[in-house]
Amino acid sequence: MTAVLATEHLVRRFGGLTATNNVTFSLPAGARHALIGPNGAGKTTFVNLLSGVLAPTSGRVFLGGRDVTTWPAHMRARAGLSRTFQINQLFAEFTPLETIGLALSEAHGEGAQFWRRVGTSRAVVDEAVSTLERLGLGDVMEERVGSLPYGKQRLLEIAIAVAPKPKVLLLDEPAAGVPEGEREQILDIVAALPAEMALVLIEHDMDLVFRFARTISVLVGGALFVEGTASEVARDPRVRQVYLGESEIDHHIEPATGKTA
Amino acid sequence: MTDATATDSRSGTDRAMIYFAERARWRGPEVALWIGAFALAFLFPSRALLFNEVAILALFALSLDLVLGYAGIVSLGHGAFFGLGAYAAGLLAKAGAGAAPLSDPTLGLLFAALVCAAVGYVTSFLVLRGSDLTRLMVTLGVALIFQEIANRMAWLTGGADGLQGVAPANILGMFEFDLYGRNAYLYSLTVLMVLFVFARKIVHSPFGISLRAIKGNSLRAGAIGIPVNRRLNGAYTLGAAYAGVAGALLAQTTAFVSLDVLDFHRSADVMLIVVFGGVGTLYGAVVGAAAFKAMYDVLAAATPQYWEFWLGLVLVLLVLFVRGGVMGLLGAFYARLQRVGGRP
């Protein structure tokens, strides 16, 4: 299977700190992949390198087999790579409807049109509305984003990323800061995404990770520490020692049984 | 369940279509404003020269609002394009010696717009590099270079004496620029209105929305596939062309261009106007320009020398106490009215 997203010897340094250390990684189409690691392991930095927010110090990034290392963020987005941010990056003055409408018009390559009023294409508006409704934002689609409650903003952060139907979607702690009761909703949304979309989920909650992931990478100190299927990683003694801690991992040896914790 | 979602979705789409149409709809006060502006030419013909200045200033402010209010580029040298447009139109009119085709005013506007768009496009690459501060310096630097050029190339620009004999031909070959400035005002106002309507269209287009998105959060804008720099290049170029047309109007309606068109004061004044009127509102430019001229008339009439002091004071007070400018206040007032008098 060809990789939709891959890296070769990717390195990123901040001054003396190596935040991404020689990472070679590949993601097949339709992947359900979790990227885990302790705080400061370099997960967000890795996503930033993949999405073009940061340029690598060395190494290469491939998207659909093409070398995109020097591509700016918007070109990678147009090539089918979407992401969410750990900290919401929204347009506070927009409404959710405008936000998704904008994301779609850019995805359709109509973003530079200045002669046409926005929202005249029924197909695009319909797509925006159904995306919003699917993500539980239908009732607030005409409100100002900056005034929405945090949980709704978090959903919109995901909606922006999924609206253009990307080939690869990188989710950087989508449930971060969301109250316990609403986390389920976010996981359900992620679970309902099209099977052919390759997903990478960064998440600290092992419960969610093992319910979601078929494959897992563990990042420690910027380097790939362990890679494998969910159960391999769960059984790996090094992971138990270094990262997960003996007691917690026991709950997850059988990923299917789900919520033991 | 599935059925319900589908019908919901359909009605949701209808609501959304109405929502988008509603956002861009022309409102009563807008139409009234433009009708009123034209009526002024006939109600107070003796003040037409003043009105003409207001219209030109409004167009200049509108051009900055596109750059500052929509693209979020803080420019300390926007006057460069005003001056460039004035010289471009002035020189063309002079070359035509007051007769069509070269001295045709419409052609002059077009020429000024093209020259400024070209220069704006090239300089936009310089301006877009770096932080706000670098942008300030580059825009100011470019404006100063223009001023130096105009000053030193006296053989072309007339230097400190100004460019004489730039009277254009009749408007559309029919209407003369009369002494009282009524035709000049109607001409400038028409140009302002046409360009305003165009700007308004742009603002509500995907391109315009993407500019607001970039201003709001350029990180996210890039992540959804908006080519941030390319859009900003476009906006800056458009702003430059608009400013050039404003400068051209001044050259044509006063039949004179002096170094003053490139003065730093123009860049500062126009910033004040936009901020006073309300950044990113389009109408703020018009309202701000009218208020600015009115203020100038009152304050400078009292103490012509110390106008600068009052100008400075207004800037300081504006930053300290007023957010959103006049349009912001009007908007808040309007929202209050609706809440009090309107639906539950």
Place this chain on the structure above:
Amino acid sequence: MLTILFDGLAYGMLLFVLAVGLSVTLGLMNFINLAHGAFAMAGGYVAVVMMQRYGLSLFWSLPAAFVLTAAVGALLERTLYVRLYDKTHLEQVLFTIGLTFMAMATVDYFMGASPQIVDVPKALEGNFELGIVSLNKYRIFVIAVCALLTIALQLGLSKTRFGSRLRAAVDDSRVARGLGIDVTAIFALTFAFGSGLAGFGGALGSAIFSIDPQFPLKFMIYFLIVIAVGGTSTITGPFLASILLGVADVAGKYYTPEIGGHRIEIGGFVIYTIMVLVLIFRPQGLFGRAVGK
């Protein structure tokens, strides 16, 4: 040729004293103070008033200019500027341009619009013959004073406790705050001191270039160039940039090539073009780290 270098050096040193305060406060707070030139103008007028109205010597005017402008700087910082640190750059720009306009009009009101120039003290009049070149004594004085000041600043920054705190705060004010450094107090002091230096420079310069109410605008671009070219992280950067600018400016006024039968003074072009080019190719400045943050 040597005279040009010498004049340029004097001018450049003076520019440094005028601009260094702006560079440090910008690096520290990422605050754009376009009114910095107004402080320099104030210092110049202090000298003008003291010397022309009260017949005092320049030697008295210099410290007075420093103290007075520093006091005004401290006052304004505590009352007005402090409210702007968390505002946008646009607001900072508008506000400080507003202050500049007010200062210019006020000076115009009290002192008139005509340019003022003060007399050089008797002891420093005339030239100093040195074989083939003759050097202006006052300019030698300016160079000496500015050199002393620069050395004192450099030592103050590298050797004193305040200096090390200041450097830490410029490097990363967030981390410095975390370490318990009172960045706000440091900023207030630095701002006042920088304003004082600008005032001092204005007074020192009022015997070289004439001073008038338009001074803050005329010099705004020079200050910005010093920062653009020199960066804001050290004071060596702005120092080198000032010297370069001083020499380039003086040389540009002498060198007037003929283009198409017209004598053209190219000083302005050269300087602004250099600035724009530096900003494009080295946004962090020729000698420094990033401008702003």
